[in-house]
Amino acid sequence: xxxxxxxxxxxxxxxxxxxxxxxxxxxxxxxxxxxxxxxxxxxxxxxxxxxxxxxxxxxxxxxxxxxxxxxxxxxxxxxxxxxxxxxxxxxxxxxxxxxxxxxxxxxxxxxxxxxxxxxxxxxxxxxxxxxxxxxxxxxxxxxxxxx
Amino acid sequence: xxxxxxxxxxxxxxxxxxxxxxxxxxxxxxxxxxxxxxxxxxxxxxxxxxxxxxxxxxxxxxxxxxxxxxxxxxxxxxxxxxxxxxxxxxxxxxxxxxxxxxxxxxxxxxxxxxxxxxxxxxxxxxxxxxxxxxxxxxxxxxxxxxx
DNA sequence: CTATATGTAACATCATTAGTTACATGAAAC
DNA sequence: GTTTCATGTAACTAATGATGTTACATATAG
Numbered sequence: 001x002x003x004x005x006x007x008x009x010x011x012x013x014x015x016x017x018x019x020x021x022x023x024x025x026x027x028x029x030x031x032x033x034x035x036x037x038x039x040x041x042x043x044x045x046x047x048x049x050x051x052x053x054x055x056x057x058x059x060x061x062x063x064x065x066x067x068x069x070x071x072x073x074x075x076x077x078x079x080x081x082x083x084x085x086x087x088x089x090x091x092x093x094x095x096x097x098x099x100x101x102x103x104x105x106x107x108x109x110x111x112x113x114x115x116x117x118x119x120x121x122x123x124x125x126x127x128x129x130x131x132x133x134x135x136x137x138x139x140x141x142x143x144x145x146x147x
Numbered sequence: 148x149x150x151x152x153x154x155x156x157x158x159x160x161x162x163x164x165x166x167x168x169x170x171x172x173x174x175x176x177x178x179x180x181x182x183x184x185x186x187x188x189x190x191x192x193x194x195x196x197x198x199x200x201x202x203x204x205x206x207x208x209x210x211x212x213x214x215x216x217x218x219x220x221x222x223x224x225x226x227x228x229x230x231x232x233x234x235x236x237x238x239x240x241x242x243x244x245x246x247x248x249x250x251x252x253x254x255x256x257x258x259x260x261x262x263x264x265x266x267x268x269x270x271x272x273x274x275x276x277x278x279x280x281x282x283x284x285x286x287x288x289x290x291x292x293x294x
Numbered sequence: 295c296t297a298t299a300t301g302t303a304a305c306a307t308c309a310t311t312a313g314t315t316a317c318a319t320g321a322a323a324c
Numbered sequence: 325g326t327t328t329c330a331t332g333t334a335a336c337t338a339a340t341g342a343t344g345t346t347a348c349a350t351a352t353a354g
Contacts, residue, residue, distance in 0.1 A: 002309095002311055002339070002341080003232070003235060003236060003311085004235055004236050004311065005236075005239035007236060007255070008236075008237070008239040008240075008251055008255060009239050011255075012251050015247045025330065026330080026331070027330090032247075033239065034240065035312075035313075036312085036313055036314065038314070038315090038332095038333085039314095042332095042333090045333095055331060055332090056321080056330080056331080057319075057320045057321060057322095057329085057332085058323095058330050059323065059328070059329055059330070060321090060322070060323095060329090061321075061322090061330040061331065062330070063331095074258075084236065085150070085235045086236055087150070088150060088231070088232045088233060088234055089150060089151050089154060089231065090151070091150075091152060091155045092156050092159065092181075093155075093181065098159070098179065099282055099285045100159055100162045100166075100179075100282050102282075102285060104155055104158040104159050104162065107158075107221075107273055107278055107281065108158075111266060111269045111270070112266070114269065115262045115263075115265050115266045115269075116262075119259070122258045123258070126258070130254070131250050131251060131254055132250075134250040134254065135247050135249075135250040138250055139246055142246065149340095149343075150342085151341085153342080170299095173299080173300070174299090182344075183343085183344055183345065184300090185344080185345070186342095186343060186344065186345090188300065188302085189301095189302090189343090192301085202299090202300060203299080203351095204298085204299050204300045204301080204350075204352060205297090205300080205350095205351055206297075206299070206352060206353035206354070207352085207353070208298075208299040208351090209300085210300095231342095
């Protein structure tokens with residue numbers, strides 16, 4: 001099962017955009033992410049629809065992020081991406097008549113619902129600013145090691 | 148993305164087996180699960196390799212579960228199935244050079260690791276006996292409603 | 295020997311993200 | 325106003341992994 005890496009992608013892209021003055025093109029982001037500009041446009045389009053970024057065409061166009069890094073949480077980004085399924089494991093049959101299967105489903109659903117609630121809570125606690133700060137720490141550490 | 152429903156399947160199968168005297172054939176289980184006997188064999192083979200069930204060929208053959216329902220946890224079954232990936236969301240690149248991506252990965256990995264720990268903890272707390280008890284409650288409730 | 299069961303290989307199916315090609319559209323620069 | 329550079333988007337392919345199916349080998353009870 002292929003894993004959905006769009007959240008990872010947009011985080012990476014947004015942090016690179018934050019490092020830059022002015023707009024960043026899909027081509028530049030694609031290079032950062034090691035992918036294709038069309039994939040970038042497709043993925044970033046979710047964020048544009050959610051009002052998190054804007055895009056401009058033509059000369060000096062590209063993607064822009066206006067808001068404060070501290071004001072955007074992973075949860076908002078997850079929602080902007082359409083709240084894709086978190087889990088790769090699920091019930092065999094979502095609405096079974098069989099009472100045995102109903103009992104099985106209920107147990108798994110409860111468990112996964114609890115885990116999803118935890119994930120969403122953590123997502124709502126982490127902002128882009130937190131990731132940027134972690135990046136800055138890593139950057140400083142590398143520079144220390146080099147000198 | 149198609150979800151892995153093997154855990155759900157084996158739970159369903161094991162509880163049906165517990166309801167029965169003697170071995171249960173793959174055909175019978177396939178009927179319960181609404182699938183194909185080959186799929187049943189393939190999936191149950193994991194449990195056989197883990198020593199949770201046995202299978203016999205030929206006349207009066209089929210699948211058997213010997214142990215106590217209270218002695219088998221969802222976690223054991225998950226492990227028997229090869230500990231398949233729990234999450235449908237993941238990092239774009241598992242070993243990036245880019246420090247930005249490393250920071251992104253670290254945040255997501257921590258969060259998902261915490262959720263996975265919670266899931267495994269819950270899985271280790273739930274036994275087949277718990278599911279059987281829940282089934283019995285549902286069964287009794289239906290009988291009450293019918294009468 | 296026959297009927298019945300599992301064991302297993304081989305291949306098709308399905309769903310979904312990701313990757314690619316191609317082209318339309320819009321905006322700034324000259 | 326033409327050129328250049330950017331996004332927007334459709335259409336198709338690739339990759340992945342569970343699931344479904346067919347076919348046949350193998351073992352076992354009677």
